[in-house]
Amino acid sequence: xxxxxxxxxxxxxxxxxxxxxxxxxxxxxxxxxxxxxxxxxxxxxxxxxxxxxxxxxxxxxxxxxxxxxxxxxxxxxxxxxxxxxxxxxxxxxxxxxxxxxxxxxxxxxxxxxxxxxxxxxxxxxxxxxxxxxxxx
Numbered sequence: 001x002x003x004x005x006x007x008x009x010x011x012x013x014x015x016x017x018x019x020x021x022x023x024x025x026x027x028x029x030x031x032x033x034x035x036x037x038x039x040x041x042x043x044x045x046x047x048x049x050x051x052x053x054x055x056x057x058x059x060x061x062x063x064x065x066x067x068x069x070x071x072x073x074x075x076x077x078x079x080x081x082x083x084x085x086x087x088x089x090x091x092x093x094x095x096x097x098x099x100x101x102x103x104x105x106x107x108x109x110x111x112x113x114x115x116x117x118x119x120x121x122x123x124x125x126x127x128x129x130x131x132x133x134x135x136x
Contacts, residue, residue, distance in 0.1 A: 052106050053081075053103045053104065053105065053106065054103060054104050054105070054106055054108070054109055054112050055101065055102070055103040055126070055127035055129075056101075056102050056103070056112070056124050056125060056126055056127050057087075057099065057100075057101065057102075057123075057124070057125045057126075057127055058070075058084075058099065058100045058101075058102045058118075058122060058123065058124050059097060059098075059099040059100075059122070059123045059125075060097050060099075060121055060122055060123040061097060061098045061099070061100070061119065061122055062097070062098065063095075063096060063097055063098050064098075065098045065100075066086070067084045067085060067086050067100070070084045070100055070102070071083070071084045073119075074102070074104070074117075077111060077117045078108070078111050078117075079104045079105075079108040079111050079112060079117075080104060080105050080107065080108055081103075081104050081105035081108070082102070082103070082104045083102070083103045083104070084100050084101070084102050085100060085101045086098060086099070086100055087099040087100060087101060101127060102124075103127075
């Protein structure tokens with residue numbers, strides 16, 4: 001027995017301790033995702049395939065930058081199908097810079113990821129889509 005523990009905590013406290021088994025955390029079970037492949041007779045029910053896009057978070061822009069300004073700037077750089085949506089802060093927070101959700105067509109990926117097409121100091125990161133809907 002450690003002499004320090006027995007003097008500080010006393011022998012009675014050490015006898016009262018219970019050893020707790022280590023629990024292994026398991027990964028949560030992900031919902032099953034199925035993409036339909038059936039063609040032909042589907043009784044009037046049709047799926048709508050998702051259009052491929054490039055989507056990114058763009059931040060660290062001047063606070064007074066508008067959606068129209070950024071859309072025009074990126075279109076002038078040669079990108080096609082540009083859509084910009086300004087992100088608003090949650091819970092009454094305020095930030096010193098503006099941030100946007102920016103998307104464009106996949107054919108413009110070489111321009112979209114080219115650092116020379118973005119203003120100095122701007123930050124671009126891939127947009128992460130999460131499914132936070134209910135499982136029912």
